[in-house]
Amino acid sequence: MLKSFREKFYAILCGETRFVCVLGSLFFFSFLANAQNQPLHVIAFGAHPDDCDLGAGGLAAKYAALGNKVKFVSLTNGDAGHQALHGEALAKRRLLEAQEAGRRIGIEYEVLDNHDGKLLPTLEVREQVIREIRQWKADIVIAPRPNDYHPDHRYTGVLVQDASYMVIVPSLVPEAPPLSRNPVFLYYSDRFTRPQPFRADVVVAIDDVFDKKINMLDAHESQFYEWLPWTEGELDHVPKDPAERKKWLATSPRGGRQLQPEWREALEKRYGTQAARVQHAEAFEITEYGRQPSEEEIRRLFPFFPAPTASH
Numbered sequence: 001m002l003k004s005f006r007e008k009f010y011a012i013l014c015g016e017t018r019f020v021c022v023l024g025s026l027f028f029f030s031f032l033a034n035a036q037n038q039p040l041h042v043i044a045f046g047a048h049p050d051d052c053d054l055g056a057g058g059l060a061a062k063y064a065a066l067g068n069k070v071k072f073v074s075l076t077n078g079d080a081g082h083q084a085l086h087g088e089a090l091a092k093r094r095l096l097e098a099q100e101a102g103r104r105i106g107i108e109y110e111v112l113d114n115h116d117g118k119l120l121p122t123l124e125v126r127e128q129v130i131r132e133i134r135q136w137k138a139d140i141v142i143a144p145r146p147n148d149y150h151p152d153h154r155y156t157g158v159l160v161q162d163a164s165y166m167v168i169v170p171s172l173v174p175e176a177p178p179l180s181r182n183p184v185f186l187y188y189s190d191r192f193t194r195p196q197p198f199r200a201d202v203v204v205a206i207d208d209v210f211d212k213k214i215n216m217l218d219a220h221e222s223q224f225y226e227w228l229p230w231t232e233g234e235l236d237h238v239p240k241d242p243a244e245r246k247k248w249l250a251t252s253p254r255g256g257r258q259l260q261p262e263w264r265e266a267l268e269k270r271y272g273t274q275a276a277r278v279q280h281a282e283a284f285e286i287t288e289y290g291r292q293p294s295e296e297e298i299r300r301l302f303p304f305f306p307a308p309t310a311s312h
């Protein structure tokens with residue numbers, strides 16, 4: 001009887017120990033997997049509701065598809081970007097368009113209530129930018145370069161530059177806890193050459209999400225089908241049928257930035273022989289202001305490149 005009781009006792013003990021071990025291993029391995037697969041937090045700033053979409057809509061769609069957290073922030077409400085609508089009515093329409101654009105690729109889209117065409121690099125807007133970056137716990141921040149034809153774009157670049165160190169300084173904007181680690185700050189591509197041209201440090205192929213990007217741009221009806229064609233005297237070129245005009249947008253130069261010959265080197269560096277087949281891409285410059293990522297970190301922050309081989 002005693003023997004059988006002891007046997008039973010050991011059997012239960014061993015069984016439970018095994019159970020605890022198995023459970024412990026599961027927790028341990030899921031912890032390891034989580035540590036390696038933590039979602040990236042990416043925040044992009046633009047002056048107007050559609051700027052981020054043009055420069056990084058494809059990249060955002062790729063991040064979102066992998067379960068990463070992406071937010072676009074427009075620093076102005078876009079209330080000057082139309083030939084017939086103005087003020088509050090236009091701002092309302094553009095807010096709805098931006099939210100729809102974000103919904104179409106699975107990201108968050110915020111439009112701040114600063115006036116379009118009147119953005120200045122004030123302390124107030126700088127603090128808005130610091131708050132946004134901190135609250136998003138950003139690993140990556142994207143903004144325009146401060147060389148641009150449009151003053152709102154230029155000051156968006158300045159505002160994000162001015163925030164780039166301050167996001168780790170605790171005594172500023174105390175209601176939003178500072179970041180413990182400075183993010184990597186990127187610039188969108190542009191065509192301006194003075195005082196220096198854009199440098200393509202990271203080029204991401206977006207052929208697999210190009211339709212998603214066009215679908216996102218298509219949400220900004222007031223811009224791509226009304227205001228922008230009007231500014232170029234091409235309003236009568238826009239097809240009336242919604243499906244036709246989306247096709248028209250995909251083939252027009254407004255459908256995002258075109259792959260430039262000077263981006264090829266960075267493309268080939270990370271895609272190797274696959275680079276030759278790439279048709280649509282987005283390029284980014286790593287700014288001097290935030291954390292400077294190693295090649296290993298770049299590959300972790302941009303989990304889209306094929307594994308490096310001995311040949312490249």
Ligand SMILES: [Zn+2]
Nearest residue numbers: 047048051153
């Ligand atoms: Zn703009």
